Amino acid sequence: FFRLVGVVGAVTPKPIIINGTYINPELGKYHARLRTLARSCLDIKEKHGASQDGMYILTTESGTYYQAFCDMTTAGGGWTLVASVHENNIKGKCSLGDRWSSQQGNDQNLPEGDGTWANTVTFGSAEASTSDDYKNPGYYDISAQDVSVWHVPNNEQLKSWTSSAILRYHTDSQFLTEHGGNLYHLFKKYPVKFGAGQCKSDMGPSSPVVYDTGDKDSTANLYGPSEFESGFITFRVFNADQAAVAMCSGVKPIECNPQHYCIGGGGFFSDRQQCGDFTALEQASKHLTQSAVLLFYR
Amino acid sequence: FFRLVGVVGAVTPKPIIINGTYINPELGKYHARLRTLARSCLDIKEKHGASQDGMYILTTESGTYYQAFCDMTTAGGGWTLVASVHENNIKGKCSLGDRWSSQQGNDQNLPEGDGTWANTVTFGSAEASTSDDYKNPGYYDISAQDVSVWHVPNNEQLKSWTSSAILRYHTDSQFLTEHGGNLYHLFKKYPVKFGAGQCKSDMGPSSPVVYDTGDKDSTANLYGPSEFESGFITFRVFNADQAAVAMCSGVKPIECNPQHYCIGGGGFFSDRQQCGDFTALEQASKHLTQSAVLLFYR
Amino acid sequence: FFRLVGVVGAVTPKPIIINGTYINPELGKYHARLRTLARSCLDIKEKHGASQDGMYILTTESGTYYQAFCDMTTAGGGWTLVASVHENNIKGKCSLGDRWSSQQGNDQNLPEGDGTWANTVTFGSAEASTSDDYKNPGYYDISAQDVSVWHVPNNEQLKSWTSSAILRYHTDSQFLTEHGGNLYHLFKKYPVKFGAGQCKSDMGPSSPVVYDTGDKDSTANLYGPSEFESGFITFRVFNADQAAVAMCSGVKPIECNPQHYCIGGGGFFSDRQQCGDFTALEQASKHLTQSAVLLFYR
Numbered sequence: 001f002f003r004l005v006g007v008v009g010a011v012t013p014k015p016i017i018i019n020g021t022y023i024n025p026e027l028g029k030y031h032a033r034l035r036t037l038a039r040s041c042l043d044i045k046e047k048h049g050a051s052q053d054g055m056y057i058l059t060t061e062s063g064t065y066y067q068a069f070c071d072m073t074t075a076g077g078g079w080t081l082v083a084s085v086h087e088n089n090i091k092g093k094c095s096l097g098d099r100w101s102s103q104q105g106n107d108q109n110l111p112e113g114d115g116t117w118a119n120t121v122t123f124g125s126a127e128a129s130t131s132d133d134y135k136n137p138g139y140y141d142i143s144a145q146d147v148s149v150w151h152v153p154n155n156e157q158l159k160s161w162t163s164s165a166i167l168r169y170h171t172d173s174q175f176l177t178e179h180g181g182n183l184y185h186l187f188k189k190y191p192v193k194f195g196a197g198q199c200k201s202d203m204g205p206s207s208p209v210v211y212d213t214g215d216k217d218s219t220a221n222l223y224g225p226s227e228f229e230s231g232f233i234t235f236r237v238f239n240a241d242q243a244a245v246a247m248c249s250g251v252k253p254i255e256c257n258p259q260h261y262c263i264g265g266g267g268f269f270s271d272r273q274q275c276g277d278f279t280a281l282e283q284a285s286k287h288l289t290q291s292a293v294l295l296f297y298r
Numbered sequence: 299f300f301r302l303v304g305v306v307g308a309v310t311p312k313p314i315i316i317n318g319t320y321i322n323p324e325l326g327k328y329h330a331r332l333r334t335l336a337r338s339c340l341d342i343k344e345k346h347g348a349s350q351d352g353m354y355i356l357t358t359e360s361g362t363y364y365q366a367f368c369d370m371t372t373a374g375g376g377w378t379l380v381a382s383v384h385e386n387n388i389k390g391k392c393s394l395g396d397r398w399s400s401q402q403g404n405d406q407n408l409p410e411g412d413g414t415w416a417n418t419v420t421f422g423s424a425e426a427s428t429s430d431d432y433k434n435p436g437y438y439d440i441s442a443q444d445v446s447v448w449h450v451p452n453n454e455q456l457k458s459w460t461s462s463a464i465l466r467y468h469t470d471s472q473f474l475t476e477h478g479g480n481l482y483h484l485f486k487k488y489p490v491k492f493g494a495g496q497c498k499s500d501m502g503p504s505s506p507v508v509y510d511t512g513d514k515d516s517t518a519n520l521y522g523p524s525e526f527e528s529g530f531i532t533f534r535v536f537n538a539d540q541a542a543v544a545m546c547s548g549v550k551p552i553e554c555n556p557q558h559y560c561i562g563g564g565g566f567f568s569d570r571q572q573c574g575d576f577t578a579l580e581q582a583s584k585h586l587t588q589s590a591v592l593l594f595y596r
Numbered sequence: 597f598f599r600l601v602g603v604v605g606a607v608t609p610k611p612i613i614i615n616g617t618y619i620n621p622e623l624g625k626y627h628a629r630l631r632t633l634a635r636s637c638l639d640i641k642e643k644h645g646a647s648q649d650g651m652y653i654l655t656t657e658s659g660t661y662y663q664a665f666c667d668m669t670t671a672g673g674g675w676t677l678v679a680s681v682h683e684n685n686i687k688g689k690c691s692l693g694d695r696w697s698s699q700q701g702n703d704q705n706l707p708e709g710d711g712t713w714a715n716t717v718t719f720g721s722a723e724a725s726t727s728d729d730y731k732n733p734g735y736y737d738i739s740a741q742d743v744s745v746w747h748v749p750n751n752e753q754l755k756s757w758t759s760s761a762i763l764r765y766h767t768d769s770q771f772l773t774e775h776g777g778n779l780y781h782l783f784k785k786y787p788v789k790f791g792a793g794q795c796k797s798d799m800g801p802s803s804p805v806v807y808d809t810g811d812k813d814s815t816a817n818l819y820g821p822s823e824f825e826s827g828f829i830t831f832r833v834f835n836a837d838q839a840a841v842a843m844c845s846g847v848k849p850i851e852c853n854p855q856h857y858c859i860g861g862g863g864f865f866s867d868r869q870q871c872g873d874f875t876a877l878e879q880a881s882k883h884l885t886q887s888a889v890l891l892f893y894r
Contacts, residue, residue, distance in 0.1 A: 104394055
């Protein structure tokens, strides 16, 4: 039976600093992270001058505290990792693990699937974001202007993400400012919902990207032959059957087959084989389909 | 490759307060929340005098720290949000997302289903409690006397819960004191288990409620025609087939068809159509079935 | 509508200590836990002298903070609870809740199943580790020498784990030092993957154990008749059909039927009935199959 009644030294305070140095260096690191507590990695960089990549502590407007990874290096830094899209089973069709489309099977009664793109549900952890789907409160809470995307091979550990990424790019068009400041609000405006629009006429926002790793050609090669223009990131696109996909990462569709190069989606596709986090990307390179898509805001 | 070895300012402490003011206001808010650290929102209100609705930091008896939403307004305040029951797919029958009944299909071998009502498993987050099932350590750790229930439309954000709620009521009978001080202990005593009892003879505790939004008539209208008396909250009820439902929120059953107005349940129903977090509430109003049921303790 | 704009006392600091005593004892306990912040329970014991069993605060190398249970008593203490394997449905075959094998059904296309043994995905909570699968960052972050295993009846609460455990044992061979310092690295070296090896020739590491509760005979009795030697813990074993199981806890296989006394595994078994967290342990005693397997590092 445990002695849980008390904790040693709980009643009276104990010194944590001697001669201007933390007795416990880990506590010192923790307090350093608390001193920069903010709403986003950009605030941490601009208001508190932190410049190292790594884990920091953030808060939502409502006062929910969470830990997030900050990229303080790319294009001036200040990028908050808010989500990752990971395909755990390319043959699974809207099955368990397809949190960015539907985990409930291809179902016409669930046109929006799990609704992850436009709700406040969170899951996963930063350190596991290349091994499982990930979404933190920053996804809906942070007010941002641009996005950054890293395609990192599955199961790579945090410390080697940048070195192992096969593709990295970001927008600098500040396109999010016209759409509520983050993807949560953007997708409220452009629902990822079967039947909510037509292929070309109802395409959502698209922005050109600046490459940090790779280029337009490597992007095209990774996705394989399809009618798209690379060097963009495009949101909420319908295919010829009015099925909705969420994000065409690195490209802008030209024809009506986005399921071959866009990821995420609603809960119903006329062709069941297209339902899932990585839709119908089988023809894309394994380097791409076996990499998680990490999403940052700034 | 990241420079994660150190954190700026980790070795030596840095000032956080200048002229009696926090340099970083977010850190000030965080410290204010820590100062009221307690076992429940009622303790926070009574021992530390906090009176604002919002997120606070709580601890279990064992010393697990977690964040919870406190309603410091209703009927004197001190209410801790400990859980929410959200129906993600009214047509899904004990399928994924039915954490308050069973996610493993209607199965006679699993009479208690997932067992959520009587175990310490936790999931979800306060800020997503209208978009997904939610359960925090307070559900089993807090020692309470009464419950409060809010029916809030799906996907409403925390800041608009009270204004958008279609029904809000609480008990003041202190009925929990006779049943172990919370629903975890109540349901240990009254198992939500197929075949563990008979319809009328084995009904669990019931308490009258005081309305904060809506009334007996609006409750009856939301559930639709059925044999119940509104103005109560009732726990662990069996139907005519000995299937168990967990909570009749707002009503007390009269006849043996609780599956039409009670939610949560065990893992087996003779009629498979009744298996799920919202059992067989199809005939209830969409306002009700498309609202999450938020559970508070005091 | 909530008044969430400010938090009382946020702008200016308030005293937390009067006459050398914490005004709020819960804050005192929290600060005591922060003072011992470390990478493992062993560090907490050795560097900070904490000696009470219970919850503590740990950090990963990257600076992710998490709470963990420390056993500071057994064989000198310093044991960190990093995971638990819980069988939620012995008849479910690689179904929901089988996180330590596969939740995606018995599938030859997923030879490694969910991959949990060798990735950084985390889930569950310490206080629910006897009611659900559990894995915290310590599983992959802590650098350890030995493991300790507790078989605790399902749904037992933290405070009664030691008294209710049916079997407790630990290694003192420091075998982990040869395999990367934890099970995450051990299983990278010895993949839990269908077809990756042969029954006897490719058996992974095995170490003798020292018993803290029970003995070799009670271990043998709990598993029932099978060709194994008790008093060991063995990792990554193949059966006659090249299906992989992860951990033979308390025993070392002699013949090629590990599915009768080893747990966890890959995502495919020639005999579907063997797929699941507790593989094919039906012939084992209910005391064993209805107990969670808690895993500690030191």
